[in-house]
Amino acid sequence: MAPPQLASTCLSDKPHDHRVSDVTIHFNGCLRGSKRKKFYEGLPVESQRRILRDNEGVSELRHRLETAQCDSTAAARLRTFKSAMRQWCLATNRPSDSYARGPAFDSSRRPSGMSGYFGSEDLVNSHIKAPVMYFKNGQPIDVPGIANSFPNQKVMMSDLLSADETTNLLMQPCDDDVVRYFHLPANNMVWVEEVIARYYHETRPDSEGMFLKSEVMRPKTKTEMLLRPEYWHGQQNFDVDSEVHARHMRPFCDGISVDPVTTERHPKNLALFMPYLHWETDRGRLKSAQIAKEASKQNLSSIAEVANQAAQNQLSQMHTQDTASPVLEPPLTSGSMSTYVGGDRRKALGQVLRTAAALLEAMDLHTEEQLMIKYLHAQPPLHPRRTLDQSYYGALKNTGTRDRDQVVYRGTTPEPHDCIGMESCEQCNEDIRKLPRIVMVDQLWLWILDEKTVITSFPRRWGKNRPDPSAIHKSLRMRFKFAHHQGEISSAYDLALMIVDECSRVFFDRTKTNNRQPNLVELFTGAIRDLTYKQTAAFDQFLIYTHLASRDYKRERYINSDNSTQNTLLNINPEGNLLKEVKDIMDEIHIMMRIKEQQHTVMEGLVKHIRRALVPLVRPKRHSPSAMSWDVGEDELYPGEITRQQKAENERQKANMKRTLDRTDHLLLDLEDRMSELRTLLENAQNTSAALKDLLTLKQQQAGVIEAREAVKQAQLTLKQGQSIMIFTIVTIIFLPLSFCVGFFGMNAIELNDGLLPLTTEFKYMFPISAGIILVSFVFAFSQTVLSNSIVMLARSAVSFGYNTALTWVLVKTGMYVAGRQMLVQANRLRDMEGTITGGMKAEVLRKEKNLERMRAAGHVKKLTARHRVGDDNGSQSGRATPFSPYSVGTPGSPFVVASGSGFQNQGKGLGVSMDDIDVELGERARQHSDHGLAPRKMSSRQLV
Structure with a gap:
């Protein structure tokens, strides 16, 4: 068609x-x-x-x-x-x-679904929607009274935060076979406290008044038990003086008992905080x-x-x-x-x-x-949201330079090139579609309340009010929509496992083909591959120049070398730059592996909690030690005699529990595979780094050989110069007496050649003049800096004194000095007037565009x-x-x-x-x-x- x-x-x-x-x-x-x-x-x-x-x-x-x-x-x-x-x-x-x-x-x-837009004092919460999903007997259902259908039903945050039971779904009761899922689209601690308090039909606890005597003596509410400091505020890893991007919750997962009287052996409530990788455009980060x-x-x-x-x-x-x-x-x-x-x-x-x-x-x-x-x-x-470097270097005030040095940013940014002519070339048309992106580290906050309600909180990409195919919640909705097995989501634990798995598989899911999301593994593989190629080329170049240096050294007695080969061998800047790049790659991989290790710790806690809740009803099969599998006894769900309907329900619950426990095993195995993939990248980068270090070591050794050769060459030159000086000395010794005799007896003296002057008079002129010339020469030779500078300074001062005195006298006597000062004052006055007028005009223009200065490039x-x-x-x-x-x-x-x-x-x-x-x-x-x-x-x- x-x-x-x-x-x-x-x-x-x-x-x-x-x-x-x-x-x-x-x-x-x-x-x-x-x-x-x-x-x-x-x-x-x-x-x-x-x-x-x-x-x-x-x-x-x-x-x-x-x-x-x-x-x-x-x-x-x-x-x-x-x-x-x-x-x-x-x-x-x-x-x-x-x-x-x-x-x-x-x-x-106004449409019915936009009731929160109008007449509300809270203009922020009334314009943010929270997705809602309901599951009954493992099957998704539509929530009545909400626009759209599963899985695209959403409610206003103002409705979830309100204390009105008629509008707040959290406060409405649900059947035992129903599992609810609510998502908060930001890591907002205020929202979390309000939502959990609404779920228990209580008021939000006052964190500042919890330590007052009157507050300590009274029984704690369920909300206060769930949000105790050791499970909430105590997990914050920042203080008041920390940078904004340093805020995050420590990786944590544990069951929480909300009964203030007795302690539950297997708590039904669970809190989970886990970091995960995501991405953002550089413009959005800015x-x-x-x-x-x-x-x-x-x-x-x-x-x-x-x-x-x-x-x-x-x-x-x-x-x-x-x-x-x-x-x-x-x-x-x-x-x-x-x-x-x-x-x-x-x-x-x-x-x-x-x-x-x-x-x-x-x-x-x-x-x-x-x-x-x-x-x-x-x-x-x-x-x-935090960038990859902000999650690791939280004390830095600004990580903009480090963020734009990420492998993903360099791999998604077009390189400038010379384009000839007015029309754009194919490379220009391709580069204009490229969008610089960076890796982010987001947080997943998850609570399981009473084994039938799941509340999550994690951020979305900056400014993505419209559908984002790479968003975590978008992927979850598609995954829930196309669930393959009947009853695949039969409990809150199934929901929690799928949410945690979806957050962990970002950048590692090969089934998704999203052109906007960067292919992290491919970008890192390509960057390491390019560095390995450059390292191999640099090693080949080193061997070539080493061979040329050896050939030049052997042929040095016949030809003169321009030392370009030696300069190339002594220059370590290219290899140093490559080593810096590979170190940056290794640093980023280390940060990502650290995040994956934190995910592994959190997932182990989640799996441990799920197994504690289900193991009393489920026992592992012992005949397959390589792969854990689970079975459920006939009499453990319904003890005593059971009817046919109870037996069918028993079989259904058995299959659901087995599926849940099997998913916990697969969750950890899948994370191990992703960590193994990162380890492979790290090993490749380490191999390239080791090869570069070996190349630098070889260059250092070659530099030692070149220095030894230069030392031998310098010694030979010194020997030749000594021999030449010896020859000149011998010649001087031979001819010095002869020259003295010739000069002495050739003098035009009365005693020797009937000359005009006596010999004593000539000696009076010869020796003082020679002594003076020798003394001045020695002074300039051994005290050149002090003496010459003093003489030059004295001469310059004398000339400057005469020139300045004469010029001042002329300017004062002719009146030019007074006229010049008046012109300078007038010029300054005009400049101030010009600045005031133009400044007012510019201020008027900028006042009309008063918000543009916020958006500086x-x-x-x-x-x-x-x-x-x-x-x-x-x-x-x-x-x-x-x-x-x-x-x-x-x-x-x-x-x-x-x-x-x-x-x-x-x-x-x-x-x-x-x-x-x-x-x-x-x-x-x-x-x-x-x-x-x-x-x-x-x-x-x-x-x-």
């Missing part, structure tokens, strides 16, 4: 009009206004509800951003987008009033680090900073009200229209695309941003993939449609809309502008202003914002 033909306005070149996950994108961004009604009416009911639900959520989010009391990144990006849309409408002579008005929000038409830094600043702000922030929020509200009112644009005249042609229209269109992509990203990150700001420094606090800004572009040829007619009508989701009032009319599409297509090529890091402009000293004087960064 041929793929459906897509219109030229589609955001993607792949068929996506029938995909449920992309139906909203196709409806809003690909179809023209005239085709939307027909497309909408031909969709299934569920798809129609999805479009309505998504557009309702977008409109509600826009309303919330424009009316929020505290400003956010998404609110600032929304204002910037609206401003860009007004400029584009001005450039294309289109009406722009709809982009200045706020959304016509109608809360009466964004989360920036938000964490901003949240820390807000938490540690002084009174003056709080007052300044309040003034900024008030200014933001004033600006929001200004944007909500109609903007008075200057009327378009023939002169003004002439300026919006060609390049200006292209510039306005490019600005719209950039701000639209930035707005999309900010909307995607808005919930996580608000969650971190609220709970990062709460008591107890939120545990953020950190040295490695990458391009963001965005897929939203909207075209509408109905112009202002679609803008008058009902906001919540499915045919008006492309109206200018919607934040998804980029422009309307076919002209926009033709311009975008002609320009070759793609949302995938948009760099959304608009904060780079503010950073450049501050780095180049363009900020106004005497104004702080907060005043500029």
Whole structure:
């Protein structure tokens, strides 16, 4: 069957009009206004509800951003987008009033599944969903009263935290044959305490008042027993002064008795904390680090900073009200229209695309941003995600450099290359799809309550409000959905085993083909393979240059060598760099093996607890010592006489228990296989490291041979020089008396040759002049530095004194000095005035874009993939449609809309502008202003914002 033909306005070149996950994108961004009604009416009911639900959520989010009391990144990006849309409408002579008005929000038409979005004081918890799954007799069932079906049913976190039994599923009773699973999408200790307290119909324990006398004397509640310090706060491995990324729970797994009177022999409740590997994009890591830094600043702000922030929020509200009112644009005249042609229209269109992509990203990150700001420094606090190096070097303040030195980051980052010509080459087209990624270390928190309720807590990737195929919970839902055996999930222990196994198998599951998730094992194998190849090439090069050095040494008496061979042999920088890389690889593998060892310890505790709970009913078979297997007696589940129905139930429970215990054995065996795979990588890296060390040792020995040869050569040269000096000495000794005699008797003296001067007079001139020359020569020879510097300094000082005296006299006498000082004062005054005026202008511009400075680039800004572009040829007619009508989701009032009319599409297509090529890091402009000293004087960064 041929793929459906897509219109030229589609955001993607792949068929996506029938995909449920992309139906909203196709409806809003690909179809023209005239085709939307027909497309909408031909969709299934569920798809129609999805479009309505998504557009309702977008409109509600826009309303919330424009009316929020505290400003956010998404609110600032929304204002910037609206401003860009007004400029584009001005450039294309289109009406722009709809982009200045706020959304016509109608809360009466909200979907039933979004009840927590409106009228709630807790805007964070009411916008985060917690997945819920129910199993009855081993079979998944749908929870009544919740939208969607298994395994995609979710409830609002605000509902799980509320004390209302009618809305909180945790407080509602369930049958004995039902197993429930609730997941909290963040490692938030506040959520955990509240949820467990709601499960037991109790209030959240006050950790600060537990040590008061009045609290110690009273009986403890079940929640306090389950969250005792040794099982909860005592397992935290950080203090108040630690870095934010140092927060984590120690690997732990143990059964907990909640009975304050008696101690259970086999507790039904269990707490488990386990680290596991996952991944994140480098951009997501950078964004989360920036938000964490901003949240820390807000938490540690002084009174003056709080007052300044309040003034900024008030200014933001004033600006929001200004944007909500109609903007008075200057009327378009023939002169003004002439300026919006060609390049200006292209510039306005490019600005719209950039701000639209930035707005999309900010909307995607808005919930996580608000969650971190609220709970990062709460008591107890939120545990953020950690990188591989942060999990091991928790004391480091900043690990950005180490994070970008990971093997996975280097393997997923495109290498720069020279591209000739204006058109991009195939390598450019391939590199633009690459996304730098890094390895993260997340935490799994798991509780089994009363053997029928499982609560887990682990984070998701930063900003992933949309489905993420590589997410742990997404994999769990698919695994639960396609369970092969009837009754495979018959107890809470089965759920716990599958959750722990799914967290442990990240990066090691060969059955999953996810292009976005990095193939960790393949990347490490490739990095070690490349280093091994370079080490082999370096060894071959060493042997070649060693042979050349030996040949040059033998032929040295005939030819002169340029010493290039010796310089290559003495240079250890290439091998040193290779050794550093392999050491980094070994370090990362050691960290991952350490995490796997912690997982092994936690899994052994889980298996031990499960076996303690099931072994009284199950006994191992002794005839197969190589592989443990289990059996259940007929009379151990139902003692005495049993009926046929009880016997069938006995057989079913026997099979379930055997399956659970067999899964515990396979769980440990699978972890051993993954650890063995990491050991293989470590052994390969160690072999390469040992080979490099051997090569460096050989180079050191070869350097010793070269030094010995050079020493022999120097000794031979010294011997030759001594022989030459001896020859010169002998010649000098022979000819010195002869020269003296010739010189003496050849003198023009009266006593010798009837000359003009007597001999005594000539001696009076000869000896003093010779003595003076010899003395000066000896002084310069043996005291050159002190004497010469003193003479030079004396001469320079004399010349400088005369020059400065004369110049000062001329300047003073002619009046040039006074005139120069007046000109300097005037120039400084003008410079101050210029700085004040330009500083005020820049402050005005930066005040309108007050949030851009938060999003400064950190040295490695990458391009963001965005897929939203909207075209509408109905112009202002679609803008008058009902906001919540499915045919008006492309109206200018919607934040998804980029422009309307076919002209926009033709311009975008002609320009070759793609949302995938948009760099959304608009904060780079503010950073450049501050780095180049363009900020106004005497104004702080907060005043500029």
